[in-house]
């Protein structure tokens with residue numbers, strides 16, 4: 001078990017650096033309101049206000065709901081599509097979820113983890 005200061009998950013405005021819904025280990029905390037997280041073997045410095053921090057090891061799939069507009073093809077009308085996917089707490093694999101399962105098995109690492117539905121509206 002690695003020793004970590006906690007785990008950070010990014011807010012939407014920094015989602016281009018960190019994967020949405022994924023927790024990253026905090027390797028350093030500075031007094032000026034920043035945390036350093038490890039992302040794919042690289043250290044990324046973030047403002048604490050841009051991340052959600054938890055102390056416990058994440059053990060639930062995070063749910064990310066994405067809304068987009070489907071481009072009309074073949075003469076059809078454009079329509080709103082809502083894509084829901086879950087992010088594996090162990091390997092950060094993104095997996096589509098259908099319905100609202102209580103737990104999902106990761107196709108990549110094989111872990112069966114409960115799904116955290118509390119953050120979706």
Ligand SMILES: [Zn+2]
Nearest residue numbers: 088091106109
């Ligand atoms: Zn996994």
